[in-house]
Amino acid sequence: MSIGRWAGQRCFFSHVHSLRRRVHPPSSSFFPAPSPMLLPDGMLATLEIFTRENLGLLAAVQNNRLFSDSKYFVDMPLTDDPEAVVDRWKKLSEKGEIDEQILRFFVSQNFAEPGSELEAVDPPDYTDKVDSFAALRSPFREWAQQIHSKWPILTRRVKEEVRDRSNRYTLIPLPYPFVVPGGRFRELYYWDSFFTIKGLLVSKMYVTTRGMILNMKSLIDRFGFIPNGNRLYYLNRSQPPLLTWCVQAYYESTGDLEFLRLLLPTLVKELHFFDTHRSILLEGSTVPLYHFKVLAQGPRPESYREDVHTASHLPEDDRCRLYGDLAAAAESGRDFSSRWTSPSESFHLHLTRTESFLPVDLNAIMCMNLRLISEMYKTLEEHENAAEYERRSKEMKEEIHRRFWSESQGMWFDYDLRSGKRSHRFYDSHLLPLYAECTHQGFEADRVIDYLRRHGLLSEPGGIPSSTQYSGEQWDYPNAWAPTMWMAIQGLRKNGATELSKSLAVKWLTRIMNEWNRSRGKMLEKYDATSLCGREKARGGEYEVQEGFGWTNGVVLDLLTTFPQIETTNTHCRCELCSQVIE
Numbered sequence: 001m002s003i004g005r006w007a008g009q010r011c012f013f014s015h016v017h018s019l020r021r022r023v024h025p026p027s028s029s030f031f032p033a034p035s036p037m038l039l040p041d042g043m044l045a046t047l048e049i050f051t052r053e054n055l056g057l058l059a060a061v062q063n064n065r066l067f068s069d070s071k072y073f074v075d076m077p078l079t080d081d082p083e084a085v086v087d088r089w090k091k092l093s094e095k096g097e098i099d100e101q102i103l104r105f106f107v108s109q110n111f112a113e114p115g116s117e118l119e120a121v122d123p124p125d126y127t128d129k130v131d132s133f134a135a136l137r138s139p140f141r142e143w144a145q146q147i148h149s150k151w152p153i154l155t156r157r158v159k160e161e162v163r164d165r166s167n168r169y170t171l172i173p174l175p176y177p178f179v180v181p182g183g184r185f186r187e188l189y190y191w192d193s194f195f196t197i198k199g200l201l202v203s204k205m206y207v208t209t210r211g212m213i214l215n216m217k218s219l220i221d222r223f224g225f226i227p228n229g230n231r232l233y234y235l236n237r238s239q240p241p242l243l244t245w246c247v248q249a250y251y252e253s254t255g256d257l258e259f260l261r262l263l264l265p266t267l268v269k270e271l272h273f274f275d276t277h278r279s280i281l282l283e284g285s286t287v288p289l290y291h292f293k294v295l296a297q298g299p300r301p302e303s304y305r306e307d308v309h310t311a312s313h314l315p316e317d318d319r320c321r322l323y324g325d326l327a328a329a330a331e332s333g334r335d336f337s338s339r340w341t342s343p344s345e346s347f348h349l350h351l352t353r354t355e356s357f358l359p360v361d362l363n364a365i366m367c368m369n370l371r372l373i374s375e376m377y378k379t380l381e382e383h384e385n386a387a388e389y390e391r392r393s394k395e396m397k398e399e400i401h402r403r404f405w406s407e408s409q410g411m412w413f414d415y416d417l418r419s420g421k422r423s424h425r426f427y428d429s430h431l432l433p434l435y436a437e438c439t440h441q442g443f444e445a446d447r448v449i450d451y452l453r454r455h456g457l458l459s460e461p462g463g464i465p466s467s468t469q470y471s472g473e474q475w476d477y478p479n480a481w482a483p484t485m486w487m488a489i490q491g492l493r494k495n496g497a498t499e500l501s502k503s504l505a506v507k508w509l510t511r512i513m514n515e516w517n518r519s520r521g522k523m524l525e526k527y528d529a530t531s532l533c534g535r536e537k538a539r540g541g542e543y544e545v546q547e548g549f550g551w552t553n554g555v556v557l558d559l560l561t562t563f564p565q566i567e568t569t570n571t572h573c574r575c576e577l578c579s580q581v582i583e
């Protein structure tokens with residue numbers, strides 16, 4: 001926990017790192033907390049291939065645009081041990097200039113296809129027909145069945161050879177099969193997994209869900225936290241910490257008390273990670289709040305070219321700070337967004353200062369985690385612990401009110417540590433206290449609904465946009481995303497706004513179903529909120545819109561079964577927006 005006045009500068013870390021280099025393995029500062037020694041033998045050497053600046057291999061491959069997506073190279077398995085690959089690369093480098101053709105040949109000889117380290121697997125608990133959708137109306141009922149049938153397509157298992165020769169892969173082995181988001185996202189993603197699990201539970205796939213949770217437990221056992229995804233290059237950051245929600249959802253569906261008992265210490269361990277590495281105590285306060293924060297030594301390996309380009313606008317001394325803030329934006333799950341820049345400056349990605357904001361959503365998540373952990377202790381009749389976590393959760397509720405709630409606006413806003421004020425711009429993540437039930441005494445949901453209406457946020461035909469800012473980044477206007485739409489809809493519902501929440505569900509589900517029809521069966525990671533029929537594509541960001549898609553599928557199944565009686569508004573879409581007929 002950082003205490004006292006927030007300094008906002010930390011470039012000295014590169015210096016600290018260079019001192020530490022003498023006693024630690026070279027990449028030690030890539031890790032936020034756990035010792036890199038926890039990595040299986042040889043994996044540190046693998047990580048170095050993809051992070052060590054002075055080796056020059058990563059820069060050569062990425063700067064020469066050998067692959068159009070920067071993530072491609074860092075996912076490639078090695079065809080030999082890392083020491084041998086490094087040795088060959090050094091010998092080649094010593095010969096002088098390496099042109100693109102030689103580089104391509106080197107990569108083809110020493111690296112294999114990304115994804116070849118994983119195998120598709122039929123989930124053991126998947127059956128073609130489930131009775132979960134019987135109460136739904138047509139065409140939602142048939143659609144739900146088709147989305148359900150996507151689970152086997154998205155389920156993967158780590159091949160045995162990765163366990164045997166883990167030093168040849170950036171993939172971190174996991175013990176159980178897992179559902180991936182899809183497309184370029186070939187691994188388990190932390191916060192995605194909660195929304196995927198909500199869908200798996202609707203599909204009654206309890207074994208798969210249990211395995212997903214145990215995979216995350218195994219990551220906490222090994223590293224002390226859950227990384228962004230199970231890749232070595234994600235080990236310097238986490239993501240919005242939703243494991244507690246996953247366990248609660250699983251317990252609610254199964255009543256499996258032994259599983260709860262097994263997982264509770266893991267949840268507490270994760271909380272400890274956030275308390276130790278992500279919390280901050282503001283002056284005059286006794287209750288810590290949380291922020292996303294990453295100590296990065298260099299660009300994100302999976303977006304090396306992009307980060308180097310973004311940082312090229314800055315003096316060299318500031319670059320390490322920016323690399324950390326960009327990785328922290330990835331930790332927030334919202335990479336990238338105007339949210340992490342000051343409202344007083346016009347947007348540019350190099351102005352990203354993620355660490356300088358106390359985010360509403362992370363704090364609401366932590367507040368809910370404390371409450372859920374307290375309830376779990378109560379269930380296990382550990383009353384002293386239950387009381388302790390309940391006390392902490394209540395304190396956080398008050399602090400959320402004090403720091404984030406604007407009485408005049410009727411909305412929560414992120415707190416800007418640099419200005420010491422709330423940053424009065426809307427992001428859909430600001431609705432999270434509704435779902436987390438971390439609202440203050442006397443709170444009325446109408447205040448928030450009124451804010452949404454006043455700012456036109458309920459009037460877009462395809463959903464609530466991520467923000468009101470058009471920055472060209474993927475977590476801004478006009479894009480809308482399944483996880484935050486789900487939290488907004490369920491949050492409004494929890495707070496008594498049933499009709500509004502239902503109408504938003506209809507809008508969102510129709511938006512996704514229209515795109516599904518138009519594209520003949522595609523489920524996407526994000527959508528454009530300004531159209532209902534799917535003609536407009538979501539845009540922005542550093543990669544193409546991906547198809548699959550874990551969290552969209554999960555959210556759709558969960559919403560359809562939350563509101564079984566809803567009907568689609570497809571007719572409206574057909575007349576107003578589409579040039580083609582959507583059946």
Ligand SMILES: OC[C@H]1O[C@H](O[C@H]2O[C@H](CO)[C@@H](O)[C@H](O)[C@H]2O)[C@H](O)[C@@H](O)[C@@H]1O
Pocket residue numbers: 071181185189191192228300302303330331332333334335336525542
């Ligand atoms: O490669 C760029 C970034 O991609 C990921 O972020 C996006 O996809 C994730 C998987 O669906 C999702 O969890 C995240 O919210 C998206 O912004 C990745 O998580 C980032 O770390 C990575 O830099």
